[in-house]
Amino acid sequence: MKEPNEMFDYYDERASEYDGIYEGHTPGMPEADLYKKDVEKIKSICGRFGKGHLIDVACGTAYWLPYYASNCSEITLVDQSRHMLAACRKRVNSLNLDISINYIKSDFFEVRFLSKVFDSAVVAFLMSHLTEEATGFFIDKLRRILNPRASVLWIDGSWSPIRKKYRDKSGLQERKLENGRAFSIFKRYFDEHDIESFLHENSLVRKAFYFGDVFFAVSTVLAY
Ligand SMILES: C[S@@+](CC[C@H](N)C(=O)[O-])C[C@H]1O[C@@H](n2cnc3c(N)ncnc32)[C@H](O)[C@@H]1O
Secondary structure, three states: OOOOOOHHHHHHHHHHHHHHHHHOOOOOOOOHHHHHHHHHHHHHHHHOOOOOEEEEEOOOOOOOHHHHHHHOOEEEEEEOOHHHHHHHHHHHHHHOOOOEEEEEEOOHHHOOOOOOOEEEEEEEOOHHHOOHHHHHHHHHHHHHHEEEEEEEEEEEEEOOHHHHOOOOOEEEEEEEOOOOOEEEEEEEOEOHHHHHHHHHHOOEEEEEEEEOOOEEEEEEEEOO
């Protein structure tokens, strides 16, 4: 399902410069060290996450994969962007993993999966690009393809006092590539109350939680 903005093209064009954000390069806020701090905390949550067959939805360059991969027996990586998936494949190949890795280049909403095939899922920086309606479709689909008691790791952008200085909480926002090309992207940020409400509404039980100034990560288990 395409959102009414330029998100797909933006990420395809941004693939080669994407990981820089995690190292504090060209961040949306000038406090670059805060990015690095949150990334280290989230890597540690990733290291304790994952089981069985894991799906990484909208995996991008698979930045988090080196930290969760050893906990899984098989990994399926889905992204709509050809360039993101190429960078992802390069990262995975460099790791010499001894498990099956499947790559799917597609809009997640368009892929036909069998029901209840995955034991865990990573959803990082995708839901912040979905409207509330699209989030509902997303969760319905995710629940259908996950086994009962599956684990879900949600990583995304925090709505923090520092963020408030630079961004709106929700709406179409301009994003620029290093070459200056601008895109209009739907983006929203989540505060701790938003996260708690979301988990409650979707019967996700919190297991580990980190809420930083820039990013948050919440590791959960499906209640049924
Ligand atoms: C902000 S990046 C996050 C990448 C990665 N999950 C991470 O945490 O580094 C968002 C990614 O979502 C992908 N994406 C957005 N909507 C998608 C969809 N409906 N289906 C598949 N990929 C999607 C984009 O191509 C992009 O690679």
